[in-house]
Amino acid sequence: MTPIRQWHATRRLRLRLLLQTLRDILISIGPLLLLGGGLLVAAYWWLDPQPPRQVRLATGPAGSAYAAFGEGYAKALARERIRVELIASEGAQDDLARLRAGTADVGFVRGGMADPAADTEAGIVSLGSLFYEPIWIFYRRNLGIARRQPDGELQQLAQLRGLRVNVDQDGSGVPQIVERLLALNHLRPSDLRLSELAPEAAANALRKGKLDALVLISAPQAGLIAELLRDPTIALMPFEQNQAYSRHLPFLSTVMLPRGVVDLAADLPPRDVPLLATTTALLAREQTHPALRQLFAQAAQGQHSEAGWFNGAREFPNTRTSELPVSPEGDRAINGTPPAWARYLPFWAGNLLERMWLVVGGLLVLMLPLSRVVPPLYHFRVRSRVFRWYARLREVEAKLETGTGEHEALLDELGELDRVTHRIAVPLSYAEELYALRNNIDAVRRRLLKQRPRSESGPRGAEPP
Template identity: 85%
Template sequence: MTPPQARQAAHRLRLLLQTARDMMVSMGPLLLLGGGLLVAAYWWLDPQPPSQVRLATGPAGSAYAGFGDGYAKALARERIQVQLLATEGAQDDLALLRAGAADVGFVRGGMADPAADTEAGIVSLGSLFYEPIWVFYRRDLAIARRQPGGELQRLTQLRGLRVNVDQDGSGVPQIAEKLLALNQLKASDLRLSNLAPDEAGAALRQRKLDAAVLISAPQAGLIRALLQDPAIALMPFEQNEAYSRHLPFLSTVTLPRGVVDLAADLPPHDVPLLATTTALLAREQTHPALRQLFAQAALGQHSEAGWFNGARDFPNTRTSELPVSAEGDRAINGTPPAWSRYLPFWAGNLLERMWLVVGGLLVLMLPLSRVVPPLYTFRVRSRVFRWYARLRDVEAKLETGTGERDALLDELDELDRVTHRIAVPLSYADELYALRNNIHAVRKRLMARRSPTGDGLAD
């Protein structure tokens, strides 16, 4: 590259950098305002969830515990750690939610107080699955008592027997009490105990119990084991429709013939049962993004067909006792945003929660952006116009004859060198050339007006 070409390239680079600087300085106030508002909105909305959340599950080995593991794995993919809180059951889960010791929990129907819990800020993320009421009893007991068909068919036939109704924190004793009351039975009419489900199953097999009332999803290992034990029988609720009319939180379901074991034809006939509907509850203080993640995970956990429901019957928002949060309703009934298929969760969540703010800022910034062109114009023109002050000073000295000729010529030469280093966009070049012409005009006047003594200026 020849020296002239190098000088030309350097001039172009200087012009480009100067233009970029002028643009940044002109847009600076607007960018600072927009950035400040965006930071304030981010702080206020808090779009990114915490990295840890507490999920209240049931006892170890229960269906709740199994589902809890599934949720933990689903949220781990989004780098959210789920702390599983083992409890005695749904009643304990609800107590932890009320106390703020858990963020999310499994709670079966009939446990919540709709008015009080809504006031306390507990919301539903959707109903997840049926939990049938299983009344298992020893088959030989029914035969020994000469029951019709060798089966127990009504709760009144449990009078005087050793019956386990699960632990207090499970919520089963409260539901069992309501069922007994409908049959005009008191707790004192039975020999009740409160063993944990696994202990109750073992005691039933060892003939230390006559019957056990369990409420659990069929995925629990204990339920499947008892259904396949030839020494244990399941009591049907032939009056399930009547029960559901008296206790609206109960649903009527049927255990289909052969669903437990088709080859062995277990059960040998359809069994009418009652079931509660378990919901995933959360606190309103739980971060919205976490509620959204749990609701989305529920779709993967509970949408398949089961013993008592068809595919996509769950999760749903139709059977929730408490208000359904916006996140749960959108995940279950809505259409996921298009960007969720392409962006990672953190980016999609940030976009979803900030797009309104960004849109509002754009609407606000558009009118304010009108000040940018005048600011840019002022900054570019000021690089030219500020030298007019020195030129006017030289001209004033020329007019009044107070300056020395050589000193004024030196100052004009300096002004001329400075203006040749000024870089402005082409659209402003006319003002730069006008300045140079004015400098040249003043020089010509200075050269034409000489002092008779040689040390000053005169007419």
């Protein structure tokens, strides 16, 4: 055999040995992999780590701050291929009703709307407080002059007695809060001429003199708020007693509308205006997939962390003013440190790892003891390639001892057995068993050859001459 052919033959032998070894390893470890894979699939099915691709977010009326924020959340989740269905509503009270009924998964709800005991029991949780929503009371500027108020301004709710006041739609939750404010001033709703027009319609009625005042609870990002603040015929009533109100109604916070924050050049407003504000939270149902709650909580960081008219940078989102229990996803997004893999992995992979790592760790702990069976299985499989030929060798030997087989046929069978064993490939650590088999075949052949002359030269058992 030429050196080149010998080199190719050696190379083929090594490749065959490598492939056979890999096959033995895979077959030996196969039962363990099947068991682990089955348990992993069962855990995946039970934990359901990947979120659905659609979620319902209850926002608010068209043009409201809620609607604007909803668009921002929809864009943020769209980057993770989650479609956000924006559900227009009448406001925070309507959002809460939809959460309770299960027709929305997430919604904006301002402070004072939720029933902490009942809503907690119903499985509604907070993803964090997002922003302040001041209570804005706008009135026709000439009204204070007509009523001969100091500086021509209204400063107390009691001064609205008998006036035409709009308190927003019932689903907004504003009428309920106004009723509590009036009660603190010993006023009943019947002491005012109340209406419940939508904000835009109420603003138009106020400008046309069909209303004397209107009450809104909204974030300053709503375009209508800026329009009313800039209207020279309309004034904003300050809450000079805001500290007292916040003591009676703990869900209210005291805020200050800074001088010039609306328009520095026009010095609007011309002085600091004390106000009351509710804190709006992002609420979700416990049935909403945890990964979706996590996405919303993370999106809230980008939507509401900047400085605004009533807060500094990174004051929101927070968990300090939540009336309902904060979900673990919201608390982790706001107060915790994101895991290291979140900076390098896409959301779906990070979410899968976060929700499955305990299962994977448990499987590893379970598989470590079971993995001890792999070496014996591999050992048995490799040795069986050699030892299974001993059965044929013993058959030949038995025929030899009993004299039931013909010598030529037995020699042919031994030759075939020898050729087969020379094609067997085993790792070097098992070569001893292979060479032992070949030696045993050769020993039987020598015995057979020694008996051949006796059978040919004379009676059985006679010595050859």
